[in-house]
Amino acid sequence: MKSTTSDGAAIAQVDYLLRIADSTLILGQRVSEWCGHGPILEEDIALANTALDMIGQARLLLGHVCKLDGRGRDEDQFAFLRAEGEFRNVTMVELPNYDFARTVLRNFLFCSFLLRLWQALSASRDAELAAIAAKSLKETRYHVRHAADWTLRLGDGTDESRLRMQTALDDLWPYTAELFAPSTEDDAAADSGFGVAWSSLQALWEAGVLPVLADATLRSPVPGAFLSRGKNGIHSEHLGRLLAEMQFLQRAYPGNTW
Amino acid sequence: MTEQAPPTPGQWPLWEIFIRSRNGLDHKHCGSVHAPDATMALQMARDVYTRRMEGVSIWAVRADHIHASDPDAKAEMFDPADDKIYRHPTFYKLPDEVDYI
Numbered sequence: 001m002k003s004t005t006s007d008g009a010a011i012a013q014v015d016y017l018l019r020i021a022d023s024t025l026i027l028g029q030r031v032s033e034w035c036g037h038g039p040i041l042e043e044d045i046a047l048a049n050t051a052l053d054m055i056g057q058a059r060l061l062l063g064h065v066c067k068l069d070g071r072g073r074d075e076d077q078f079a080f081l082r083a084e085g086e087f088r089n090v091t092m093v094e095l096p097n098y099d100f101a102r103t104v105l106r107n108f109l110f111c112s113f114l115l116r117l118w119q120a121l122s123a124s125r126d127a128e129l130a131a132i133a134a135k136s137l138k139e140t141r142y143h144v145r146h147a148a149d150w151t152l153r154l155g156d157g158t159d160e161s162r163l164r165m166q167t168a169l170d171d172l173w174p175y176t177a178e179l180f181a182p183s184t185e186d187d188a189a190a191d192s193g194f195g196v197a198w199s200s201l202q203a204l205w206e207a208g209v210l211p212v213l214a215d216a217t218l219r220s221p222v223p224g225a226f227l228s229r230g231k232n233g234i235h236s237e238h239l240g241r242l243l244a245e246m247q248f249l250q251r252a253y254p255g256n257t258w
Numbered sequence: 259m260t261e262q263a264p265p266t267p268g269q270w271p272l273w274e275i276f277i278r279s280r281n282g283l284d285h286k287h288c289g290s291v292h293a294p295d296a297t298m299a300l301q302m303a304r305d306v307y308t309r310r311m312e313g314v315s316i317w318a319v320r321a322d323h324i325h326a327s328d329p330d331a332k333a334e335m336f337d338p339a340d341d342k343i344y345r346h347p348t349f350y351k352l353p354d355e356v357d358y359i
Contacts, residue, residue: 040270042291042302049305146301153294 009192010068015088016189017068017129018078019231020117021061022089025079026239027110028054029246030097038098046146053139060132080250084240092175094239097146101154101164106172108147112208113179115139116201148212151219155216166218173221178228179205230254272321274300275306277313285317293318 032051038044062075092110097103118140121133154161180202189195213220228236249256270292276285288307293299299318307313327335339345 040292042293042306046302046305049309126356142304148295149301153298 012185012188013126013194014065014068015185016195017061017065018088019090019185020059020114021065021078022055023093023110023231024061024114025058026087026242027093027106028052028058030093030095030240031103031107033097034103043100047103050143050146053143057132057136057139060135064132065127066168076250079246083234084243086235087235087239087243088231088233089234089239090175090178091228092172092178094230094236095172095175095240096238098168099164101161102168102172104147104150105165105168106144106152107207108145108151108212109172109176110179111140111147113145113198113205114174114200115144115168115208116204117196117198120201122197124195129194144208151212151218152216155213162217165216169213169218170221174224174226175228177223177226178230181227183231204252270294272323273303273318275303276317277303277307277316279313281304281314285315288312290321291318311330341353 001147028051031047031054034044035051036044038047058079059075062078064076065078090110092106095106115137118137122130122137124130124133130142132134151165155165156162157165179198182197182199186197186199190200192195210220230236230239271294272290273293273296275288276289278285281286291299291302293302297317300316302338303316303318308316
């Protein structure tokens with residue numbers, strides 16, 4: 001693998017990694033909004049831990065991106081100085097938290113996907129990516145367990161909690177299609193042994209997700225034609241506002257550290 | 259010992275948390291968490307008490323399942339041991355070579 005040239009292969013690899021890095025970064029930012037607002041102290045800490053894990057995963061990936069990119073940009077420049085259209089995260093992770101039910105359900109749906117992705121990427125031909133995946137896998141396993149336990153308890157809980165979970169599922173489900181939408185970048189990454197095609201993970205993801213939703217007495221919505229395109233840089237109206245807050249400091253005080 | 263009051267309605271029960279910091283050591287009481295059930299209590303404890311590598315094992319016990327001695331009965335429970343120092347094995351002459359006793 002070439003590590004410092006800006007040839008086509010490196011650009012494709014950067015794009016492939018940014019989809020994962022940006023998704024964990026933006027979800028980490030969203031989950032961190034719960035800090036100080038958790039339903040109880042213990043859950044507040046759990047969510048803050050989760051957010052930090054996600055941002056940590058993003059940092060590792062962005063560090064790798066910087067080397068492949070070879071243009072002297074550091075991880076902060078990727079996180080804080082790119083514009084909305086340059087972000088490659090899936091749309092699902094930028095949607096507002098709305099309530100606790102939606103927050104944990106999104107974590108469950110997305111982290112269940114990440115779990116399969118890390119498992120596959122642990123066998124990447126790129127040794128650094130394989131190491132990042134192996135480290136992140138342990139964290140994500142815990143995130144899935146925590147979110148799944150809440151999904152069960154709220155789904156199979158009171159009338160109020162069940163209604164909130166079902167509403168969250170109905171609203172979030174259409175955004176899961178984007179995870180498995182075929183893409184040429186994916187195919188290239190899979191062919192070279194660098195990555196794995198996200199679309200190939202759908203069956204594994206469903207095998208993990210659907211039984212939990214059924215146990216939680218939630219009705220899985222039927223798939224529709226809607227396809228979000230966050231990983232192509234086409235985002236919902238929510239990402240801009242999230243970035244305005246996340247990037248404020250670096251834009252107002254460039255290069256500032258603490 | 260009187261029965262403890264049941265948990266307040268609308269509030270999650272309290273769980274006492276015990277952490278074992280290394281294999282071979284005892285679980286030590288480190289605090290408590292509120293949680294709806296045992297599974298969540300273990301997860302809450304993991305997030306609250308083991309963030310900085312404090313433990314390798316967690317026990318969670320419902321606080322209302324713990325029976326504690328009555329603080330008002332301290333005098334008859336513990337004071338009688340005060341003047342019975344002969345219960346300590348401190349009157350034996352040990353050879354200098356014996357360590358750690």
